Amino acid sequence: MLFKRRSDASQADAADADIEPRIALAENEGIHEAILKGNWTTRRVAVVDATLRKIEKNNNIKNLRVDLSGVGRIDTAGAWLIERLLTAMRARGLQPEVTGASNAANILLTAVHDATTREGESAPERRDNILIRALGAIGEAVYGILEDLIAALYILGATIRGAQMKIGRGHSVNVAAIVTQIDRMGVGAVPVIVLMSTIVGAIVAQQGAFQLRFFGAEIFVVDLVGILVLREMGVLLTAIMIAGRSGSAITAEIGSMKMREEVDALTVIGLNPVGVLVFPRLVALVIVLPCLTIIANFAALAGAIAIAYYYSNIAPAAFIDRLRAAIDLSTFLAGLIKAPFMALVIGIIGSVEGLKVGGSAESLGLHVTASVVKSIFIVILLDGFFAIFYAQIGF
Structure with a gap:
């Protein structure tokens, strides 16, 4: 029984890994909807990267709703790709909407969004003027x-x-x-x-x-x-x-x-x-x-x-x-x-x-x-x- 359970689990993992991520763009009453399906994991998301980039550059999109109800498994890589799409829409002045996300997807998307925001808002290192740097060098030399x-x-x-x-x-x-x-x-x-x-x-x-x-x-x-x-x-x-x-x-x-x-x-x-x-x-x-x-x-x-x-x-x-x-x-x-x-x-x-x-x-x-x-x-x-x-x- 132990070997059978392990075999069943391995078959389930293999079947789960075969579900490749997909994305479809549809328009309904002037609202574009991006419908995501499949497992958005590190080993699979590369197949939809090019499609996502085309959507990011699509200037015909005036409003975007991202439907995650069809997404199965998702990890940081998948969440980062979705956040990149949302960030690109926000940079154009749009307010994208995310629907149908599971609890795990919500947690990952929030964490990736916070990390991206902190990185973008981090102020560049402030450099003192040449007089302050010269005085500091003199002080270090004296010590x-x-x-x-x-x-x-x-x-x-x-x-x-x-x-x-x-x-x-x-x-x-x-x-x-x-x-x-x-x-x-x-x-x-x-x-x-x-x-x-x-x-x-x-x-x-x-x-x-x-x-x-x-x-x-x-x-x-x-x-x-x-x-x-x-x-x-x-x-x-x-x-x-x-x-x-x-x-x-x-x-x-x-x-x-x-x-x-x-x-x-x-x-x-x-x-x-x-x-x-x-x-x-x-x-x-x-x-x-x-x-x-x-x-x-x-x-x-x-x-x-x-x-x-x-x-x-x-x-x-x-x-x-x-x-x-x-x-x-x-x-x-x-x-x-x-x-x-x-x-x-x-x-x-x-x-x-x-x-x-x-x-x-x-x-x-x-x-x-x-x-x-x-x-x-x-x-x-x-x-x-x-x-x-x-x-x-x-x-």
Whole structure:
């Protein structure tokens, strides 16, 4: 009996599915009547879609009555087609009438009508004018700067406090990690620093000699190169190169560890992420950047000596004698004092951006870019502050 009942039910469903939807349009005393029959379900309504569209475009219809008394089963798809017909009539100023609808059809037609009405009445997203958007962007940027400043001060404070490799368990310094970072950030950067500084020193000497030649004062190119390189350009160009080379590496390394949840794993096993990851890199940068600045200064002066000899016939001995008269110890120290501060800025910004990396490669790329841009900007800004400070104290 159980199998027989299932078979009867399946036969009933199959017979029910064979009743295709139909629509007939008739006119009675100036009123057009659309008579719907069959099952208006998702699998069947496609056969009457074209007929419904013709009725929607029929401009001869002045009044419409939709008769649903012959409709058997109906679902959302069928109700939506009927609502589309009614909406098209209402758009032409007509008041269509629905008759003979079952309770299920009434519920579906009401729900579809309400949904369509809400969608049509939903107001477009209001956009503020350009001034409001600009002020909003400035406000967001200020809050972002505040958050970065708090994170930077936290890292700086934790670094000054000490290495603290283990959370709450005293201090220790991982000398091997510091030496490794010095090798990667310092020794590996020497070739590119020497090449860049030599070229820049040669360019400054050539352009300075070319301009001073009109006044018969080519010898003063030594003063120009010596003061400019030792006070400003040597340390500034070195810091910019380190920001692009090592600052981005710090962000990428810490950011990739953050993506793989290795930073959280350090905390779980009782290690301080700042002491393990940030402290060795900051110490290495503070040691490396002054040393690279000295190398960059000598390389730039060497390039200037070569150009002055071949371009202006200034012998190297004369160049060095004039350089001794033009500069003193304060000229050399003025640039060297800036190096540790610039190193701290580069390391802290790289670490902050690395710890802000999310779980995607796109986030890593964005924060690496932000690290380089912010580091270079702050380094140049810091150099300007030092220049103003030196001018005020007469240094």
